Amino acid sequence: MYSFFNNQFLPAEKAFVHVSDLAVQRGYGIFDFFKAVNGKIPFLEDYFNRFYRSAEFMQLPVSLSREELKNVVYELLQKNGVADAGIKMVLTGGYSPDGYEIATPNLIITQHALTMPSSKMLEQGVKIITHEFRREMPLVKSINYTTGVWLQRNVKAANAYDVLYHLNGEVSEFPRCNLFVVNANGEVVTPAIHVLEGITRKNILSLSGMEVKATTVTLTDVLQASEVFLTSTTKRVVPIVQVDDAVIGNGKPGPVVQRILSELVKKENA
Amino acid sequence: MYSFFNNQFLPAEKAFVHVSDLAVQRGYGIFDFFKAVNGKIPFLEDYFNRFYRSAEFMQLPVSLSREELKNVVYELLQKNGVADAGIKMVLTGGYSPDGYEIATPNLIITQHALTMPSSKMLEQGVKIITHEFRREMPLVKSINYTTGVWLQRNVKAANAYDVLYHLNGEVSEFPRCNLFVVNANGEVVTPAIHVLEGITRKNILSLSGMEVKATTVTLTDVLQASEVFLTSTTKRVVPIVQVDDAVIGNGKPGPVVQRILSELVKKENA
Numbered sequence A, B: 001m002y003s004f005f006n007n008q009f010l011p012a013e014k015a016f017v018h019v020s021d022l023a024v025q026r027g028y029g030i031f032d033f034f035k036a037v038n039g040k041i042p043f044l045e046d047y048f049n050r051f052y053r054s055a056e057f058m059q060l061p062v063s064l065s066r067e068e069l070k071n072v073v074y075e076l077l078q079k080n081g082v083a084d085a086g087i088k089m090v091l092t093g094g095y096s097p098d099g100y101e102i103a104t105p106n107l108i109i110t111q112h113a114l115t116m117p118s119s120k121m122l123e124q125g126v127k128i129i130t131h132e133f134r135r136e137m138p139l140v141k142s143i144n145y146t147t148g149v150w151l152q153r154n155v156k157a158a159n160a161y162d163v164l165y166h167l168n169g170e171v172s173e174f175p176r177c178n179l180f181v182v183n184a185n186g187e188v189v190t191p192a193i194h195v196l197e198g199i200t201r202k203n204i205l206s207l208s209g210m211e212v213k214a215t216t217v218t219l220t221d222v223l224q225a226s227e228v229f230l231t232s233t234t235k236r237v238v239p240i241v242q243v244d245d246a247v248i249g250n251g252k253p254g255p256v257v258q259r260i261l262s263e264l265v266k267k268e269n270a
Helices: A022-026 A044-057 A066-080 A119-124 A146-150 A152-157 A199-205 A219-223 A255-269 B022-026 B044-057 B066-080 B119-124 B146-157 B199-205 B219-223 B255-269
Strands: A002-005 A008-011 A016-018 A029-036 A085-092 A107-112 A126-132 A162-167 A178-182 A188-191 A212-215 A227-232 A236-243 B002-005 B008-011 B016-018 B029-036 B085-092 B107-112 B126-132 B162-167 B178-182 B188-191 B212-215 B227-232 B236-243
Touching: A002 A066, A008 A066, A022 A085, A022 B022, A022 B085, A022 B146, A029 A044, A044 A066, A044 A085, A044 A199, A066 A085, A066 A107, A085 B022, A119 A236, A126 A152, A146 A152, A146 B022, A152 A162, A178 A199, A178 A219, A188 A199, A199 A212, A199 A227, A199 A236, A199 A255, A227 A255, A236 A255, B002 B066, B008 B066, B022 B085, B029 B044, B044 B066, B044 B085, B044 B199, B066 B085, B066 B107, B119 B236, B126 B146, B146 B162, B178 B199, B178 B219, B188 B199, B199 B212, B199 B227, B199 B236, B199 B255, B227 B255, B236 B255
Parallel strands: A126 A162, A126 A236, A188 A212, B126 B162, B126 B236, B188 B212
Antiparallel strands: A002 A008, A002 A107, A016 B016, A029 A085, A085 A107, A178 A188, A178 A227, A227 A236, B002 B008, B002 B107, B029 B085, B085 B107, B178 B188, B178 B227, B227 B236
16 A cells, blocks of 8 residues: 655555654644545545645645645555545644744645445444533644544443534534434534534535535434434444434434435435 | 654654654644753653653553653663753554554654743743633643644734633633733732643742742733743743733833742752
8 A cells, every 4th residue: 555745655654754743743733534436536626625725724835736636646546556445635734843833744645445334334323422522623624633532432431433522502513523413393404613514514515405504503402303413424424313321213213314325425426 | 862762762863653643643642841951850750740640641551660761761861961951752642543543652752952031031021912712631731732833823923922821711821831920919820720730830839938829810810910920841930021912010020920930940959
């Protein structure tokens, strides 16, 4: 397997950064992640838009133009000869002489095996837990997942699939996924603010023939919902049937999540 | 200059981590930082206590015992032949196969030139700015400084020395320093919660013959203070004479900061 580092392809096991990088010193950097399916990358422009937007916000210049970066990504897929894969692009704060000031970013592109949710998970739905927290810069795809990684112990101890953040009664997002709810009025809603705007979330919000809204979603909305599901690039849509100790609806995945998943797959293949 | 990486000394320029480390992937890790003066490390036990405490909280086992780690630190100082230095110990989340789960931590110890505040700074005092924010895990010395690093642009644009965090009217800390205030009642106070408990702060709180309290400190307390100063391992005590556009006291460093600095230096050399 090859990776790409700044300006060259190299074997994945040889991709190292010096410890003076601000990612190591100060957890400072951004990234993005997308999938290739049959050698094609659905919604690539959306992921690239977000990557360059995060980079600019975080004061990290990208050494490659969009066109150059796109060529690198497709060349990486070709070199690795895998048609289905996850691609991660990380842009770090660079080698900082004083360990605090932003320097020239390092660009690291790595390819990963793509693991989609199992059919059992889609048929039975999953349990999630909740945690009182809001990320410090939710709109930016920064590498800071301190709380998310730290909570994995709780997720496992509860035999859960993921953890939902909430604050002051409002829910926001999972560490790596967005939340959707079919609320008590039968509306399909997703939290509007304090969330990373996922590309899968964006695509669901714009599905034709369905009304899906971004608005305030409370923890009560979640507990009283007929259906709850999470979305992400690799997970697409996963039904949630339990939140902490509360069962959602009748405890089984419902018709809305099924319909959205099938519309989303169509859109990916369009 | 040498560094130490996991179990060996190596030239500082050869200390690299693989990009799969959770520090690079998820900004996950802890550190500590202390100084050697004339080859001695003041308050070493305090720094070690905090390092092992942060590591435990963040679910990162330290491969070396306190005794072994102490020996490594002194051997590093000896190898580098510099009597005055800053020593940084970073413990990362390790090489994570899935880029999210904690793995076996990497331990990185690096030595740095020690730069103390200039005498001009101590005589004239500095300006700071303020920012509405609270760190997500202030008690842990995690490597996450996303907001602090990001704010450096504002600090420089304002020609300031540092930035003070506040939320809901209460001040907490600087990204890398603690805050002290001589309030309108003449009491010397420092924020009690939502702060990293600095070793310099701890030493000032326990100075004999002085009453210094950890309590709630508001932004109003700061603006109405007769003296304000910040503290850290390398900076010791730096007087603050301007907060955003407001001048503190008579705009000059006062007698309390001077006295505390001299008591602290005595304690360091004890």
